[in-house]
Amino acid sequence: MGLALQALAGRLALNVNESKMRSSSRPLASVAALFFMTGMAALIYEVLWLKELGLLFGNTSQAMATTLTAFFLGLAAGSYYWGRKVAAYREPLKLYAGLEVAVAVCAAGYFILLEAYGRIYPWVFDCCGNHAGLFTGVKFALSLTVLFPPAFFMGGTLPVLSHFAAPNRDDLGRNTALLYGVNTLGAVAGALLAGFYLPVWLGFRASYGLAMAISLTVAAGAYVLSKPHTEQSQAPIETGGIAFRPLAVIAFMSGLSMLALQVLWGRMFAQVLQNSVYTFALILSVFLICLALSGFLARWLMAVRFDAGKLLFAALMAGGLLVNIGPFVFLAWTDELHYIGSDVGWYAYLLQIAAPAAVIMGPPLLLLGMALPLSIRLAQNHGPSGGTLVGQLVGINTFGAIAGSIIAGFLILEWVGLWAGIRLVAVLYFLTAAYWFSRTTGMTSNYRQPGRSDSQNLFRSDWWSQRGRLYLPAICILLAVSVFDTGKLPLVKVDPVNEEESLLEFWESSAGTVAVIRRGEHLKIKVNNHYTLGGTGSFKLEQLTGSLPVALHREPRSVYILGLGTGITAGGVLEHPIQSLTVTELLNDVVAASDKYFGAYTNGLFYDPRVRVLHEDGRNYLRGAREKFDVMIGDLFVPWEAGTGSLYSLEHFRTVAERLNENGLFMQWLPAYQLSQVEFDVIARTFLEVFPYATVWRADFGALRPVLGLLGGKSNQDFAALSAGRHQKLLLHFAGDLVSIRSRFEQARLNTDDRPIIEFSAPVSQRSIKTGRQEWLVGAKLIELMEALQPSASDYMIDVPKPSKQWPQAGFNLQKAQWLRYQGLLKEAEQAMANYRKLLGEEEQ
Known part of the structure; x- marks a missing residue:
């Protein structure tokens, strides 16, 4: 009878508890x-x-x-x-x-x-x-x-x-x-x-x-x-002899290592992605999803009463191992740093990014992300209240995150490098596990109930004896510096067989990876493995992008260039008798690479007393500086790369206009082979909102990788001086008046800091073009644009001597001939070349 009453009382208590749980869960x-x-x-x-x-x-x-x-x-x-x-x-x-x-x-x-x-x-x-x-x-x-x-x-x-x-x-x-x-x-x-x-x-x-x-x-x-x-108990209660300090150290090291990993993994994926706002957001989202799942996993493991202390040790050890082998998986997945999804559309591209991100980051994050929740579980009876305890540990964890982001960005990448840095973080996890073991040896936790299954008591096995756990971190550290040594993995992709490429030197920093590569007889600079900043193979083109805008000004004294690259463009400016040249470059290592390897191509750029080369964000510099210039040049930029769109924004163009002298000129060069018609129209309309006088120039006469320039000013542009001097042939590069075709851009949206159209449309266009849904502004589309500009070119030739009046049209025929020849229309191409020679005049035949 007594046993029956006890069973009934137990059942009633269980029902009451279940009712309370259901009511509290809502x-x-x-x-x-x-x-x-x-x-x-x-x-x-x-x-x-x-x-x-x-x-x-x-x-x-x-x-x-x-x-x-x-x-x-x-x-x-x-x-x-x-x-x-x-x-x-x-x-x-x-x-x-x-x-x-x-x-x-x-x-x-x-x-x-x-x-x-x-x-x-x-x-x-x-x-x-x-x-x-x-x-x-x-x-x-x-x-x-x-x-x-x-x-x-x-x-x-x-x-x-x-x-x-x-x-x-x-x-x-x-x-x-x-x-x-x-x-x-x-x-x-x-x-x-x-x-x-x-x-x-x-x-x-x-x-x-x-x-x-x-x-x-x-x-x-x-x-x-x-x-x-309901009030929580206020008296501090120790749990199984575990002091608060080791748990605080775990929380700090968890934050430090986690943020360091985020920085390093972000740099790792930057070597094989388009590095747009979308790819950064996607990598971050995968990272956060894995962290969220680690929280749910920790909750489930707590519910089934795993020993939280031993689980923390196992998670740090296993997670550290997975971090250390991550670079090997990454290189295997990307076939030694090949560009991910080079020929797929937009959504397939996003999936091809998410897959390796989940595989490489997911398993270690599921384990390592449990460190903070498990620390809270182990410390849950410390302190006057649960909120105080969580506040302390989360605050300590966040301070660790601050340290991790700074250490990874400014110390590890600068002094150790990406691959060795990831190994260093793995070693930090092993050392953290060793510290946790050393501070908790002999202590027991009250979070494992007797009578559980063998799988839930797996930490009782002899393998998890004190001696085994003592040697395990040391063994893993030894493996990290020997068998799984990431420090010698390749960071820059070169193709010595098909492209005759060899790596001359590379630099790693918080801003990116910069490499100088020899390809055949030529040199080039690459940033983050896939973005070429120029090279000696395009020497004449790069030099002209600096020389042409200065030649168009009657009395150029002060010149500014946004973007150094190889320095060849800036060297082209020095062909003119200017008084000062200011160049801003975002990446300090690019300045070092240009100085060391491209000095012979830059007209003494780094030793000319008229020149200042500044390591500074160009847009930021113009916003803060008060000086004004006669000529300003915006270099070529990859449109879909994060941050580039702001260099085509309404606000930036307005800042440029404020920095121009009264008769100043601003040339913004555009890679037409990386712009769809949509992006070009947006940039052109935004440009015209600021510059009432705007013309279009061609940097070369090719139709497959054309470079176009938008030349803006506060007053009407006069090219008469060109026809009389040694820069006469530059009239061949004049395409026409951008204002005359303004109606083409009326439906385009303005690119502003508030609505960054270019930054969000260019990455999608790049993938759409890969699948044939859109086209770059090259070939037939380029020729159609140039043809629309032709009638307006004559308006600028009024004061130009008669022999040179038709040179812009001659330049158009030369470019058209290149396109026709590429299509195999040889007869039509020859006719265009005949027109070109005729328009040049007898002295050029």
Whole structure:
């Protein structure tokens, strides 16, 4: 009878507990949904902040690092502060609502601050621009005032919700892991929205408003769900003898290693991708998906009562091994650094990126991402409240992330290199596992229940004895520097057989990988393995892109070039009797490569007292500098590469116009072989919005890889001086008046900083052209454009002597002949050449 009553009482207690669990799971699910939206809004904010501040401070690696550091500092401080405060609130969800409102309010103030900084930035540039360290410090201070306040309130959300979700301390680890995973999935959604759709659909400012609306919606939902919270026990309780300090070290090292991996993996994939806004967003999204899944995996393993301490050790060891073999898998997948998806369409290309990213990053992230949730589980009875504990560990983890991003970007890539850097991170995981083992030897955890299956008690096996775990990290480190030595893997692809290529030298830095390659008799510079900045094989073309714009000005004294490349273009400027030349180059290693290997082709560029070569973001420099120029030249850029679209924006063209002297000229060179008709029309319409006088020039006469130039000025352009001097033949390169065909561009959209059309359309066009759905502005499309420009060319020839009046038309016939010959229309090509010779005049026959 007694046993029956005990069984009945146990059954009633179980029913009551199940009822409580069901009732408590409903608000937890609702709160998790709100936290998903919090993560989504946070990533939208972050992407937009980094973009806007990049435009203001420049896209140098130092500027980006200072911006990220300011953001992470806010998150870390907020996590620690609000974690300590949450225990005093009886209704944590109201505090959560207040944090979301504060985020939205601070975000609204961002517009005011950014406008103010835009106004004072020229003054800051004047004061600090020549002192790199001081200038970086000022940028950090400005970033801090913009980003720290909203990030401070964002950082408090996880500790506050962890406090709400775990009135019973035994639930803290599991429920925090759930919230961690859900919030990270929300971040995935935010990264995809901000990286793929919102800037094009809404523009950056409206997208920012959407993120604020999401924050306020979350605040309203949390306020509605709020109710008095069950008090957690206040007395600190030790768990199985595990001190807090080792767990804090694990949290810090987890953040450091994870962010270092993100930086290094990002650089690794940059060697084989188009490196557009889409590919960056996709790689980030895969990374975050894997982290979210690691949170769910940690929750499940906690639920089935695996020993959390031994599970943490195993995850660090196995994850470190997978990190170390990742480069070998990457090189095998890409066939020694071949470009991924070279001949596939847009969606197939995205899939071909996602697949290796998931295979290489997924398994280690599933294991290593559990380090923070497991640390919270092991420490869940430390401290006065669950929120305080989570705030401390998450804050420490975020400080580690700051250290990891800086160490990877500025120390590892500069001093160790990509492949050896990944090995170093793997070794860090092995050392962290060894530290964890050394600090917990002999200690036991209370999170494994007796009576479980053998598979759940696998850590009892002799293999996991103390001696085995002592030697395992040392064995793995030995394997990392011997059998799996990544330090000797190739980083630059060369083809010595088919292309007669050989690698002369390469540099690694936080900004990218720069290589000088010999191909036959010629030299070229490559960035991140696939982007060619020019070479001696195109010497005449590159020299003309510098010489022609200067020749078009009557009295060129001061010249500015955005982009150094090989330096051949800048060397072409020095053929003229100018007084000063300023060149800005984003990559410092490109300057070193040009100086060391291309000096013979640059007319003494680096030793001419008239020349300044600056390591600076060109757009940023023009925005801050106050000097003006007679001639300004925008070099060739890959249109689909992230950040390039801003160099074709309305705001940038306006800045250029402000830096021109009264009769100044601006030449923007365009790679027509990398632009569809859509992108060209957008750039042309945007150009015409700023420059009332604009003409089109051809840098060469080929029809398959043509380079076009848009020449803009504040006053009408006069080419009479060309016909009388040694630059007479340059009239062959004149195509016509861009203003005369303005109607062709009326339907095109303006490319602005708020609506970056080029940055989002050019990558898609590149893939569409690969499948034949679109065409580059070459061949028949180019000839049709040149033909439309021909009638307007004569308007500029009024003051040109008669023998030279028809030279622009002659240049058109020469280009047309090249295209006809390529098509096999030899008779028509010969007729075009006959017209060319006739239009030149007898002295050129």
